[in-house]
Amino acid sequence: MASDADTRDYLYAVLNLPNTASQNEIRERYRALSVIFHPDKQHDERTSDTAASKFLDIQKAYEGEIYRRSPVFMDAFCQTRFFDKFMTAWVSPDRDLPSVPGLISPLVPQYTGPQGLKWKWPAELRSKDNEEVAQSAENQIKAALDEWEFDRRHDAVEQLLQPRGSVTCSINASSLFASGDVSAHNSQNVLNRIRGIGLATFGVRQSVTKRLGPKTTVALTGHSQTGSRNITRTLTGTLQHQFTPRFALELTAGFLKPYIVAAATTYNDNDNAVVLRTGFVPTLWRSLPPFLTLSVGRRLFRHSPTQGSATWTFSPGSPTSRLELHVHSSKPFDLTSPEEYTPAPDAGEPMFDNGPGSITGFGAGVGSWSSGLVLHGLESCFTVNYSVFLHELALRLKAGVEIGFAGAAYSISAKWSGKRTAFSTTAGVGNWGVFVRLELSYLRQKWMLPIVLSPENNETLALYSIIIPSTALALGYHFILKPRRRAQRATYFDAARRALKEDRSAVMRESENTVLLLREPARRHMDAERAIGGLVILEATYGPTAVDEDTAGLHVDVTIPLQALVHKSQLYVSNKVPKSGIQGFCDPAPETPKSLRVRYVFRDQMHYAEIPDLMPIVLPLRGKIRPLS
Template identity: 30%
Template sequence: MVSRELHGERLREKNFLYTVLDLPIFATEAEIKERHRALSLVFHPDRQHDERLKEIAKENFLEIQLAYEVLSDPFRREIYDILGFEGLEIQFPNNLKTLPVDELRPALRGYFYEHRAQQLQSQIDSHATVVCSLDARELFYDGWHARDWVTDLSERLTATRMRILSLRHTFSRHLGQQTKLQVISRVGLPVDDEEDQDTSLDPGRFTLLRGNISGVITHRYSVTKQLQVRANLMNLRSLSVSWMHTDKLNILRVSVPLQLSPVFPPITLSFRRRLFRNSLTLGAVDCVLNQKGLPAVNIGVTNPPVIRKGTTFASGWDAGFNLRGRMPGPTTYFQWRAVLLPLSMILKIGSEFSFLGGLANTIEGSWHSETEETDISSAVVWNHDGVVLRLSVTHLGQTFVLPIRLSDENLSYLVILATLAQASAFALAEYFFLRKLRAKTRTIRREEHEQAQQDQHSQRKAEAEAVIKMLESAAHRSYETEKGRDGLVILEARYFPIEDDGIPMPDLGIDVTKAVQALVHNRQLYIPGESSKSLLRGFYDPLPECSKCLSVRYEFRGRMHYAEIGEHAPLVLPLESHLVEHMDDKWSKPNVPRWYTTAVPEVPVFDNSR
């Protein structure tokens, strides 16, 4: 686990710990030790006498120590290279340290994603679902023409009934990193949504279900495999075991009830597989083997919506069929769904046809808040049994479900009316409430982001100036060494923003000559690419919303050179391609960097003019 007095977004930047030591990601252990020793001497807090400089030196010193602790440990370095800084905050099992590299990397990724899922689930470990029923059929029956409309409406409203069908509560708790416990309790009438129900009740009776309390223990004993045991706490003889294997392409699940019975127990087999390596299309086969009857088989294909960066619309579909001996018999189904990202909405349209039950259709729309705390959905379902409007609201894991029965017959005008009603409700909510809420949320986020950037910019600028002051001694020593052996001398280095059309903005740039000279070792300079140059010691981002460029004028073996690179490009000095063949007036000035006009007390001032 990482425990340091460090915080902020800098640690989350890609390859930041390598940038702290001024090393590429392919640096050797010897190079890491050498850079750690050299930088620790430069930024040791005890070498600073000013309190403000001591605090900045302390922060840089802690970053250097943290980088060395991580990169000098082969296992932790592998974690950092694969998962970044977030991976260092996780306590991985010790058995992963013995794995070879080709097995370690997928194992680290799998454990990391599982850990993140557990963290999200542990934020709310209690879920409840209330299912009610509203019988509104009387509202749409033909009325008596002989009575007035007030009496007719009053009697229709009086005949409308609402009742609670069920109440379900789930409590979850993690028993360590690999084991999870769930306790599920239910009370109410038997409805289709109930799971593991092993008894039927008389209609209209409100009582505890016999299987109303059950426990589920899930243990993941490896990255790809888990074991689950489910028990009815009111009937301990009802025990089932499930085993599941999951990898990048396949999901296999086997469920078997444990019963002391001479009859062969039913076995449920579920298999999921990605059909193509470059696609998320998933094939599914489910099979229930039972000696009491014919096996039930379900075969389906799922093509989920693919959401990429910058997309506003994505669609997917599900299709398949199942064979079962009980009602409603063999069934085939198809569902199309679309994701509207600007509206945070999902639309689903599906049909199902069974040989005994006929055709059933559904139209569903759901809205999800940007914080993922609230979900609201409504669906219209119609078949030969009638028309039902189903409403559902979920907030922080608490769900309220209200199915409204509109008719016992398949009436087209009710389907159209219910569909228009839910579409109109969403349109009104979008016009009067949701779009204003989104605009307000985005404005607040933008203002907070701009203020944070402004504060961060001021802080980074002050820190960079203080770091450059601490680097003056190292820069002087490097200059004297390189100048004495006709090596690499940095005359001027500037880090500046550029406009979208490539026009530089030098007035907004910063002078980083000292910082670059301090990076010179043995007549060479190498700054890795990929990471932002603003992460380098003595640098800061002068204009975050624009691209940046680094220009360096330097002297090598008495000859002038010039290099200019982009923000994420590597810099290697010296190179023959940087040689300036024709020197004009601006190059013929004395080759002494501007920053040597201010001497450092502990280093004698020397004359560079010749």
Template identity: 25%
Template sequence: MDEEKPDGELYALLHLSPEASDEEIRRAYRQWAQVYHPDKHQTPQMQGIATESFQKIREAYEVLSDERKRKIYDLYGTEGLNSGMELGPKVKSVDEFLKEFEKLKKHRQEHKKLDQVHQSGSLVVNIALAENGPVLRGMTSATELQARISRKSSLVLGGNISIGQELGGGTLSALFRHQISSDADVEILAMAGLQSLVSIQTSRRLSSHATGGIGLSLSLINRTVNLTNSWTRQLSDTTEGSIQLVIGPETGVSVALQRHGERDLGSTELKVGPSGFGIMAQYHHEFSGHSQGRLTGRLGSTAVEVEIGGERRISSQSALAMFCTIGIHGISYKFRFSRGGQKFSVPILLTPALNPLIATGALLLPTSIYVLLKSYVIKPYFLRRKEVKRRERRSSSAAQIREARAKASKAQLLLKNVADRKRDRQLKNGGLVIKQAIYGSAHDLESNFDVSLEEEDNVPPPVLDVTTTLNFLVENEQLQLHDGVKKSGLIGFCDPCPGERKKLKVIYTFRNQQFEVVVGDFDELTIPDAAHLQAKNGSYG
């Protein structure tokens, strides 16, 4: 079950803050009941509109005035209320209900995990550039299947095969993972093929900031044993350190440090042993939600190289990546395409020797090509694609949107007389007057062009005029929309563009000066505010 933020629609209907007191809830209900009670309206049409709105107000009040229902709604939204009714007998207390609801959620999540089987794979094709053209140096294919076999146990089956110019081979593996307790787990691994071994490893959380582990592996080929001991420590909120000690044929010590920020990640590792040493440093930066870059340096007894590259997400499931490696073993490119759990990689060896001229070209050429492609191909393509998807989504929801807009218009019709009187009174006294209020698609409101309120290509506009509602909500020369309450739930509002990010744009006058403000869907709005004053003002009388 997806976790979503409750939209606070019931609070919006009564124009209340989620922190409103019981007295404020009663007062708001009485106020709105006077506006929407059918007996307050003369014509059958207006009475019908009022009856529908009054029913919503009464339902909101019934939930918010009941301590138990309100607490459930605050935590889980409307779904929590519906689940409560499905649980059967009336819950004796809020705490008992919450325990039942959490148990139900946990039960659903566990079943969802048990039903999931994850499969991933990779294919690597090694190519070298020669005088006579590209030469295939080898291929490696690997696949892995992970399944949860119980609430605390999972099984991972894997295999890989590698083919070179003269030799080939493969390995099959099976990994059993079991959670002993909330603080400890154990892993048992068996491999057969080119690398045949069995191993067992267990780890335990030693404290809230430290974890320790120990492992034992036996090679079935040369009958050697490796003993591994590792410790991990959380040094700060953003920094983690680890130490690993290996005793056996691969004896050595490794020390690692990792630090992460809001959009970047840095790590370094030092390995020392009888067979050699190595230092690795890596920096990863996220440029946007779609692209990221990586810089890696390695220095040791077997390698001296620098790798630089990046990855670009081209859809929700697919990504393209390119890396350039320069070192003592030559200069190479690596291209990678990922989709879901599958990866396809093509490393291309440009030259087996380190050549400064080729190295410079290898670094500059991809960057130049990427900048050109991003500016003239990739970005325009994605903008067009987003626009097409946006139009398709709006077209498929056209009937639903028209119905919601019609209900919003009817609700505004009930408010219009009072809203107009308030507006005229504020205008006469130089008070707060809402000149224009538009709610809807953030994409359209953030553009520099005027937003159309008319249908185009038989699709309703992605924005809604809510000027009447906001003028109605003005009290004592002030207007406040509460934080954490989705604005589409306000009386006279609706969602004109389902699935899209929404904002509210308000142009208003106060003391004969014009102001303008744009706020997010869940953001608080309090006007008038000097920060909203426009640079160039006209006078409005």
């Protein structure tokens, strides 16, 4: 059920009146629009259907009822029709692809079955009819079908067992950079350094998880690690049950020596989190007390995502317990929008649209910071970390500093994540030495390669360990990520441009018919305004905020619809709904930040206004009038 505020916003949007409009103004506007869109007043068959639909909207809005196809829903429907032209049914905007016959050419489902309709097929295939698909290159269709089959099989295994695996191969390359005398036998010295490179540790971990019910899961994890002196093998089973949405219990048992048994309970609500974890060795119960970890987290401020946490750990055999205090926060940013991006205070993970984004790839993301204090004897330290996630590039950059009694340490890392693959690199230096860590992930399987470059704090080596990965990252961005980002952006606008020019687009036909209905009232308004030196709209376009070669042809002429809205030398349109919901408007590029550009004359002076999509249209501007010479 819509609220009273939504009802009023919708009424004002349909009638194009400000929220402060009086009952008389609403009545006058209703009468004026009824005369324009009344079905009995239409003499052109092209505009009769559009006029009847608009008249019904105006009538129900005036009566104070919310029509079931609200402006937001209509906008979502408009976007869906752009890219899925064969769909003729109404669908909810929160669905990826509706299972409607004919949405994708029947040629594809006959090979994939009904479940193939749920997959996000490439736009170049999805927008073709049967004949075009039949005539398409065989390799292109086969590649799309192979990718669909691969995803289907992977999803089936993922839902059944959720396999996770990792392989860690630690390399000791300190001999390669060790200091020493360089004798005359320089080549022999280099060979000796290379022979000194060896395998420090090698470990393999694999786990599978089976869901027994909606609230219960069971997991089996095996781990084996070999070092220079010993071999470690563990096999553990974990049972987890979610008693309530806030309370969960986890039990873990080891099936190999030393047969560790552990339990953890978790309480988590919107503002607080408590985790209590304990474990012990049954055969050493009397001589070795159980370990204990207590973690408490809480949101510190009501209208801020800043959180604080405290963790206390007691380990048998340790002279002192360990206490960690941390504060962390994150803030999304979106530079692609002309308005300041302010997420909701209660929002969890930030949500970004699927729009074209920026050219550089730095337009949207999340910045996070954290600081902490660790109290554990001589290992006590203070830590500071900052990271930024670039949503358009799927790239995360992170830097951290640690200062303690043993000295200072710092590290930098970069991680790129794709649909199935992820790659990260980390370089760090501290009292333990200098290291580089490479990590590759594919289908939930992870390969890690830590490389120890020096067991000492070698400043020169540390500098090179940072410069070389940073240079590689810059080159990768310039030659791989940036061209890929440009290609994605160009592809998005090409698809929008094809949809905008599509002759079969019902949305475009409705917009053009509405403009025909408004042409005569707009002309009368402009003649009356010119006579009194009032507000005269000369030119108005609506399209993407960014103006470049990619957005060429995506700016729609909305001069006549704006002219028809001028009333008593003023123009006001609320920002409660997208401007694409205004009569005669159409969304030329869904999910793209757009602006309305207007050239108008007021009091015999020419002015120009550029109004972002989320700002109300108020003309003439006050205090921001820009005369044109």
